[in-house]
Amino acid sequence: MNRDQMIEELSKIVGKENVLFSETDLLLYGYDASLFKAKPDCIVLPNSTEEVSQIVKFAHREKIPIVARGSGTNLSGGTIPARGGIVIHFSRMNRVLEIDIKNQRAVVEPGVFTLTLKNQLARYGYVYQPDPASERVSTFGGNFGENSGGPHCLKYGVTTNHVLGAEIVLPDGEIIWVGGKALDHPGYDLTGLLVGSEGTLGIATKLVLRIVPKPEAVKTMLAIYNSLEDAGRTVSAIIAEGIVPATLEMLDRLTIKAVEESIHAGFPLDAEAVLLIEIDGLKDGMERLAERIIEICKENRAREVKAARTEEERAQLWAGRKGAFGAVARLRPNYLVCDGTVPRTKLPEVLTRVMEVGKKYNLPIANVFHAGDGNLHPLILFDERNEEELKKVHLAGSEILKICAEAGGTISGEHGIGTEKKKEMFFVFTPKDISAMRKVKRAFDPEDLFNPGKVLPEVQT
Amino acid sequence: MIRTEKLISKMKEIVGEAHLIRDSDRLKTLRIDGKRPKVLVYPGDTEEVSRIVAYAFDHTLAIIPMGNGTKIEVGNPPEKVDILLSTQRLNRITDCDCDNLTLTAESGITLKEVQKRLAQEGRGYFIPLDPPFTEKATLGGIIATNSSGPRRYMYGTARDLVIGMKAVFPNGDIVVSGGKTVKNVSGYDLSKLLIGSYGTLGVICEMTFKLLPIPEKEVTVLIPFIRLEDGDAFVQEIIDSQLLPSSIDTLNRPAMERLKPPVSLTEETRYLVAIGLDGVMEGIEREISELRERGKKYQSLDPLILYSQEHQSFWSALRDFSETLKRQRILFLSFKSNFLISKGGEVMKRYEKIMSQTGIESALIWRSGNGILYSYLFPGRSLKSKMESMIELIRQLTSEAIKNEGNMMVESAPTILKKKISVWGEMRPEYQVMRRLKEEIDPRGIFSPGRFIGGI
Ligand SMILES: Cc1cc2nc3c(=O)[nH]c(=O)nc-3n(C[C@H](O)[C@H](O)[C@H](O)COP(=O)(O)OP(=O)(O)OC[C@H]3O[C@@H](n4cnc5c(N)ncnc54)[C@H](O)[C@@H]3O)c2cc1C
Numbered sequence: 049m050n051r052d053q054m055i056e057e058l059s060k061i062v063g064k065e066n067v068l069f070s071e072t073d074l075l076l077y078g079y080d081a082s083l084f085k086a087k088p089d090c091i092v093l094p095n096s097t098e099e100v101s102q103i104v105k106f107a108h109r110e111k112i113p114i115v116a117r118g119s120g121t122n123l124s125g126g127t128i129p130a131r132g133g134i135v136i137h138f139s140r141m142n143r144v145l146e147i148d149i150k151n152q153r154a155v156v157e158p159g160v161f162t163l164t165l166k167n168q169l170a171r172y173g174y175v176y177q178p179d180p181a182s183e184r185v186s187t188f189g190g191n192f193g194e195n196s197g198g199p200h201c202l203k204y205g206v207t208t209n210h211v212l213g214a215e216i217v218l219p220d221g222e223i224i225w226v227g228g229k230a231l232d233h234p235g236y237d238l239t240g241l242l243v244g245s246e247g248t249l250g251i252a253t254k255l256v257l258r259i260v261p262k263p264e265a266v267k268t269m270l271a272i273y274n275s276l277e278d279a280g281r282t283v284s285a286i287i288a289e290g291i292v293p294a295t296l297e298m299l300d301r302l303t304i305k306a307v308e309e310s311i312h313a314g315f316p317l318d319a320e321a322v323l324l325i326e327i328d329g330l331k332d333g334m335e336r337l338a339e340r341i342i343e344i345c346k347e348n349r350a351r352e353v354k355a356a357r358t359e360e361e362r363a364q365l366w367a368g369r370k371g372a373f374g375a376v377a378r379l380r381p382n383y384l385v386c387d388g389t390v391p392r393t394k395l396p397e398v399l400t401r402v403m404e405v406g407k408k409y410n411l412p413i414a415n416v417f418h419a420g421d422g423n424l425h426p427l428i429l430f431d432e433r434n435e436e437e438l439k440k441v442h443l444a445g446s447e448i449l450k451i452c453a454e455a456g457g458t459i460s461g462e463h464g465i466g467t468e469k470k471k472e473m474f475f476v477f478t479p480k481d482i483s484a485m486r487k488v489k490r491a492f493d494p495e496d497l498f499n500p501g502k503v504l505p506e507v508q509t
Numbered sequence: 510m511i512r513t514e515k516l517i518s519k520m521k522e523i524v525g526e527a528h529l530i531r532d533s534d535r536l537k538t539l540r541i542d543g544k545r546p547k548v549l550v551y552p553g554d555t556e557e558v559s560r561i562v563a564y565a566f567d568h569t570l571a572i573i574p575m576g577n578g579t580k581i582e583v584g585n586p587p588e589k590v591d592i593l594l595s596t597q598r599l600n601r602i603t604d605c606d607c608d609n610l611t612l613t614a615e616s617g618i619t620l621k622e623v624q625k626r627l628a629q630e631g632r633g634y635f636i637p638l639d640p641p642f643t644e645k646a647t648l649g650g651i652i653a654t655n656s657s658g659p660r661r662y663m664y665g666t667a668r669d670l671v672i673g674m675k676a677v678f679p680n681g682d683i684v685v686s687g688g689k690t691v692k693n694v695s696g697y698d699l700s701k702l703l704i705g706s707y708g709t710l711g712v713i714c715e716m717t718f719k720l721l722p723i724p725e726k727e728v729t730v731l732i733p734f735i736r737l738e739d740g741d742a743f744v745q746e747i748i749d750s751q752l753l754p755s756s757i758d759t760l761n762r763p764a765m766e767r768l769k770p771p772v773s774l775t776e777e778t779r780y781l782v783a784i785g786l787d788g789v790m791e792g793i794e795r796e797i798s799e800l801r802e803r804g805k806k807y808q809s810l811d812p813l814i815l816y817s818q819e820h821q822s823f824w825s826a827l828r829d830f831s832e833t834l835k836r837q838r839i840l841f842l843s844f845k846s847n848f849l850i851s852k853g854g855e856v857m858k859r860y861e862k863i864m865s866q867t868g869i870e871s872a873l874i875w876r877s878g879n880g881i882l883y884s885y886l887f888p889g890r891s892l893k894s895k896m897e898s899m900i901e902l903i904r905q906l907t908s909e910a911i912k913n914e915g916n917m918m919v920e921s922a923p924t925i926l927k928k929k930i931s932v933w934g935e936m937r938p939e940y941q942v943m944r945r946l947k948e949e950i951d952p953r954g955i956f957s958p959g960r961f962i963g964g965i
Contacts, residue, residue, distance in 0.1 A: 149749070150745070150749075150849075150850070150851035151849045151850045151851050151880075152748070152850060194694060195694045195698075197692050201692065202691075205665070205669055206692060208668075208698070208701070209665065209668070209669050218942070224937075224938045224939045224941070224942065225937065225938065225939060226939045226942075228914055229849055229914050230847045230848050230849055230850075230880050230913070230914050230915040230916075231666075231847055231879055231880060231881065232655070232666075232845070232847045232879075232881060233847065233915075233916055233937075234916055234918045234933040234934050234962055235705075235933065235937075235939065235940065235943050235961075235962045236702055236705070236706060236710075236943045236946060237655075237668060237701045237702065237704060237705055238939055238942060238943070240668050240698060240701025240702070240704070241697065241698060241699075241701050241702050243698070244694045244697070244698055245697060249697075261749060261750065261751050262751070263751065264751040284608065287608065287609065287610055288607070288608035288609075289632070289722075290610070290632055290634065290721070290722025291722075292610070292721070329753060329788075329792075330751075330752075330753060330788065330789075330792040330795070330796070332789070332791035332792040332794075332795050333788070333789035333790065333791035333792050336789070336791070337789070389690040389692050389693060390690060391606060391609040391611070391689050391690060392608070392609045392610070392691075393606065393608045393609045418692070421690075421691050421692045422609075422690055422691065422692075423690075423692050456688070456689055456690075457688070457690050458688050458690050458693045458695045459695050460693070460694050460695045461690060461692035461693060461694065462692055462694055463694070464694050465694070465695060465696065469695075473695065473696060476688070476695055477685065477695070477696060478685070480682040480683065480684055481684050481685050481686065481696070482696070483682070484678055484682060484684040484686075484699060484950070485686075485696050485697045485699065487946075487949040487950050488697050488699070488702070488946065488949070488950075489697075490949050491942065491945040491946040491948070491949040491950075492942065492945070503696065503697070504696070
């Protein structure tokens, strides 16, 4: 089908003004927060599940690929329209449909920003726990697609632990519900399978989320180090002690510098690393736990441990953490984030090896990551106009993932595989594992229309 | 017959003579809903499981995987069973990495044994799962049935605690997903698919769990009520508060009376709200006094506080409720209903009413923080004559749960009754996707055929 016809058909469903196809639009929707680019045929902005279903039915009939898109902040090429086709952008489906305190659930459309819901929940003294650093702009559809994590996921689990059901449009356009507000529906856990499937199995048009009363007390601390390894050792030691703080985040020297230049979070410029540690829960016993954590930091040669004394101080520390990627981005034209994850015991050793990779390729690396989860985020800085550097950066990224895999870890903790890490899937999976996953794909999407070319590498069978 | 001989000689070749049972009298005792397997095999490692399954695949033989058989009766009667595959010899802990707060073990080891080992490591750890059949439940059986217990209120269920899995798929492939990192989005989350799949998609051979350190202190607060409405209102207040109990269960009087060992309660107690507290000393003390105060607001009777041994045995009595009944050879039916959290009190009330109309005694255990209700019915000897009224009862209870956005499954019932009802409750449209998954993964339908939802 030619593009004009396609646009005409889609206009019938969503209205002319909600189909975009100008050159600028195609460019804008052709990239995301990864390093990849491609061009869609057009973009549609539906306003209801019914419209999504009709768009999908049309695409299914005409065998046109479909890519679901929230804010496009994913870091793995998850929203790159690798084979062209239609991008469904959820900016208009951005309503918080229900905040059901009595049943501790919220129901949202996929285009709602993560933070928007949280702000609304605050009024009731409730929280939705997962908190990707990008929460101001990341959407629930995207969180669902990537199974996103965030600092508080150390204690509370990632997106999949908080999505209990969804309304799903299947690749043939049919609408079904998986899971729901109640727990333990009989049958396979399709919700669990769909979260993190990167838009390749089904498109979520409504999401049922778990919400809980906000913890009674919280304490935020900043531990300052003269060596990166010592900070890494502290993380391993805290976990080994059996303490699971709400968060345990690490920022290294280069990140601190970038953050201080742009955000002024109050991180000391001469430190090699800082740990941002937060504990929460009942107020009773919290001081004792905090003291034990401070002791462990000191045992691992922390130079100083400061506690936030006011809500403003706490907010300032978190602004530093949440704005870190953006701050680092100012240092050089581009960066590549690796998302390798390792057992927490391996953190100090893996950190050292990561920095060696930077030296080997002569590329600066900034580290800012979810240390308590063992989830590294080395940001490799480069300039994409320099072809040599561009080549090197991919080699360095892949090498870091290899190191993580060899340490008993994995190639992605929260950012997804997308187009970016398909090759590296073989670092952790055999062709048999991949074929098993492919069966899942076939059960949902036999014609490979939803986000084709993502997640699963080709295997010879 | 020739086929059976060939099957047995092949099985011998794979697992060895000593690790298989073919004696028909022995196999008779292993009937599942009346169907007798042709052979019971005990593979010694994942490789052997893979070879057994590959053979079954090639010859389209029906396989049912089994741990210690504590929940093998759950599900529709199987269409067919050729090979019963026991995981008992897959009983190793393959990686105990307490410093990373993870443990990897094979499926045939009991949770009890794993917990014992973990308690002895360093400062003492545990897998935060407390499913029924404390003594005998194997890890594989627990995960394959998504079995859980009262502490799920704080710690969640298998979907929150299993981070990696190795399974043998129906074509014999050994398939790995996840791993030992607490975060992992590499590829599809196949573990989620296998959790609660009741042996219909393959054999779970190895799993990795998240661990936690054993809490500093554990206590139980038992709060008795005369009226269910009061107990319910109290529970809803606790759920909405910032207190952090590990479990909240509500029992009706018949359930209390059948607990072994029993709890000593006053005559007037009709409902008992049992709250488990895990955590640090300081917190627990304050929580006890707050629960006491908040209870008074809702006309609670005097609370009972259970410590150490008493605390432990209360929760195991509760968890092992159905096992105790079985041991006493009491005939019972049991159902699991799910629904909106806030509707638990109402559902419990309706259930009591519906059941009392049939004149059958019923014990109810309501997992109050999670919107789950376990019902146990004691129809007495003459079930056959009551068949029609049972079917009607199940229909009514199911529709009550559905009204509150849930469903009901029959966990335990005689085969003759199971054949006449929908064991897994009402089917929802998502079933069509489940069916397609089953067909892609198990195209020949060899795994536990017919047992799961909609005859999957
Ligand atoms: C500065 C910065 C910080 C970040 N910090 C974190 C962090 O702390 N933790 C973390 O996990 N990630 C982080 N990310 C990555 C990213 O923000 C998350 O992956 C986020 O969830 C993506 O949301 P989005 O709305 O931008 O989704 P998109 O990028 O638009 O989409 C992501 C994926 O979801 C799919 N998708 C979108 N909508 C739907 C739908 N309705 N149904 C089905 N699939 C759908 C898409 O097809 C795609 O595969 C960060 C990114 C940046 C740029």
